[in-house]
Amino acid sequence: MIRFLCRRLLILFPLLLGISVFVFAVLRHGKTDPAMAYLRLSGLPPTENLLATTRESLGLNQPLWKQYLDWLASALQGDLGLSYVTGNPALNEILYYLPATIELTMWAMAATIVISIPLGIAAALYKDRWPDHLTRIFAFSAVSMPSFWLGFLLVLLFSRHLDILPAMGRGGPEFLILPVFTLSFMSMGINIRLVRASMLEHMHSRSVTYARSRGLKTWRIIGQHVLRNALIPVLTSMSMHFGELLGGAVIVENIFNWPGVGRYVVSAIYNHDYPVIQTFTLATTLIFVLVNLLTDVLYARIDPRIRLGEGR
Amino acid sequence: MNKKMLVALLILLPLMACALLSPWLVPHDPEAVDLAKKFLPPDASHLLGTDHLGRDVLSRLMAGARYSLSTVLYIIGCIMAASLALGSMAGYLGGRVDSAVMRVCDAMMTFPTIVLALFLIGILGTGLTNLVIAIAITHVAWYTRLVRSHVLSLKSRGHILAAQAMGLSRTRIVVRHFLPAILVQVLVLATLDVGHMLLHVAGLSFLGLGIQPPTPEWGLMISEARNYIRSQPMLMFYPGLMIFMATAACNLMGDALRDRLDPALRAAGA
Numbered sequence: 001m002i003r004f005l006c007r008r009l010l011i012l013f014p015l016l017l018g019i020s021v022f023v024f025a026v027l028r029h030g031k032t033d034p035a036m037a038y039l040r041l042s043g044l045p046p047t048e049n050l051l052a053t054t055r056e057s058l059g060l061n062q063p064l065w066k067q068y069l070d071w072l073a074s075a076l077q078g079d080l081g082l083s084y085v086t087g088n089p090a091l092n093e094i095l096y097y098l099p100a101t102i103e104l105t106m107w108a109m110a111a112t113i114v115i116s117i118p119l120g121i122a123a124a125l126y127k128d129r130w131p132d133h134l135t136r137i138f139a140f141s142a143v144s145m146p147s148f149w150l151g152f153l154l155v156l157l158f159s160r161h162l163d164i165l166p167a168m169g170r171g172g173p174e175f176l177i178l179p180v181f182t183l184s185f186m187s188m189g190i191n192i193r194l195v196r197a198s199m200l201e202h203m204h205s206r207s208v209t210y211a212r213s214r215g216l217k218t219w220r221i222i223g224q225h226v227l228r229n230a231l232i233p234v235l236t237s238m239s240m241h242f243g244e245l246l247g248g249a250v251i252v253e254n255i256f257n258w259p260g261v262g263r264y265v266v267s268a269i270y271n272h273d274y275p276v277i278q279t280f281t282l283a284t285t286l287i288f289v290l291v292n293l294l295t296d297v298l299y300a301r302i303d304p305r306i307r308l309g310e311g312r
Numbered sequence: 313m314n315k316k317m318l319v320a321l322l323i324l325l326p327l328m329a330c331a332l333l334s335p336w337l338v339p340h341d342p343e344a345v346d347l348a349k350k351f352l353p354p355d356a357s358h359l360l361g362t363d364h365l366g367r368d369v370l371s372r373l374m375a376g377a378r379y380s381l382s383t384v385l386y387i388i389g390c391i392m393a394a395s396l397a398l399g400s401m402a403g404y405l406g407g408r409v410d411s412a413v414m415r416v417c418d419a420m421m422t423f424p425t426i427v428l429a430l431f432l433i434g435i436l437g438t439g440l441t442n443l444v445i446a447i448a449i450t451h452v453a454w455y456t457r458l459v460r461s462h463v464l465s466l467k468s469r470g471h472i473l474a475a476q477a478m479g480l481s482r483t484r485i486v487v488r489h490f491l492p493a494i495l496v497q498v499l500v501l502a503t504l505d506v507g508h509m510l511l512h513v514a515g516l517s518f519l520g521l522g523i524q525p526p527t528p529e530w531g532l533m534i535s536e537a538r539n540y541i542r543s544q545p546m547l548m549f550y551p552g553l554m555i556f557m558a559t560a561a562c563n564l565m566g567d568a569l570r571d572r573l574d575p576a577l578r579a580a581g582a
Binding site for chain 1: 415422545559
């Protein structure tokens, strides 16, 4: 286990380095001149002289590799620049809005698991009968549904007509219901299909045939032989869902005025607030990478084949 | 013909007709503002009514098909060009080129898709071109890996070795012998992704980061209608329905193609 963890951590460093190089390269090749954007948002007239001094103070005159190393060194110390709009450190701004987004994402993750796994299992057990048909229609519409449309339909139904749920903002648990459902809808659809396919695959495996021939009860076969194996690929897909949910939160937060990092970054994009955009990208990607690591470790704990280095 | 494919075509063909012929088919100019006619209820002249600027909703929906479908085509074009070039280079040349391309792909695949698209748009700016670039870049890594693995498996086949022995140039071998075989695989993957891309295009335009007003793009129309959601809910309903139908049809098409090409899945009934 320790060896697996070390190996997995070792892969992490070149990956993070690659991400940082990519982010830096895109930043420096953007069309808009960072010095110009900085001056415009500070409300200063962009004269030649001022542009030159701003470039100097932002370190834009040095060779690229030097700029990258400086950028990386300060990024590692948590210094990702000041927001052009508020003048506060960009990292503090992002960290201020991040908890609301994490709250939304975690609840959406929980909703995805709680709803999609039983439905997927039911669809597999009642294959080609009505529970299967209904679940498949549900899953199919879920993967084709634009979240920003679903959100407004839910608002119309539950806030306007029935008047039982709040349409926007963050507060008690009743504020969570609509955004969480909107956000997790697509992941539910994908996961239902995955659980169903994986269940069907394992229901026909040799160990199951053997268990059946020993005369074990059906529910025991399903519980002990099918579910255990069938849910392993579902577990690995969880990290993928987490990434989709984290990104999808950007749209959902804008629908429901949820005060999270996604709504903040969209306004930052309107304002050309590059330090904030960059911090958002690095922070969410880092979270995603860590969640990936966590699921890999869990996976290895459950499945010894992975831990001992087969299969990869 | 299979049932899924039939349903998909029944939805997609009218949409494609709208996309190709909308300049001639639309009953009104989709961008003509007439404030005297705002929020008209549906009647014989405006079958679905008018929006907050007095523009005909039906015309805007039809013209919207043009923007959504063509944007996705641009994206797929960019992805194909980039991934075929990078993937065949990596697979055929091997060595350092290969590991360099693969490391870049690994790094790109680490980002959550929408986060990467937001970052690229945030730095490059909003608008159609940058939207296409951003969404294409978020997909290229997967396609490049696919192309590379196919090139690797083709490389040791007899007809490729024969071509090499005959002294054909590398470019000629790649263009004449690799690309035709790989193109189909890439197209199938693209069909499976089209629905998702449509949602990305509409979603980013909804956020105001993609196609800009006054273009009649569906996601943008939802975002413009959100201020009138209580008084005029239908303005938001129609474009959403279009996005949903188009995405559903593309997903059905992808499913049908995959069923046909993957007998193992067909047997499992997935």
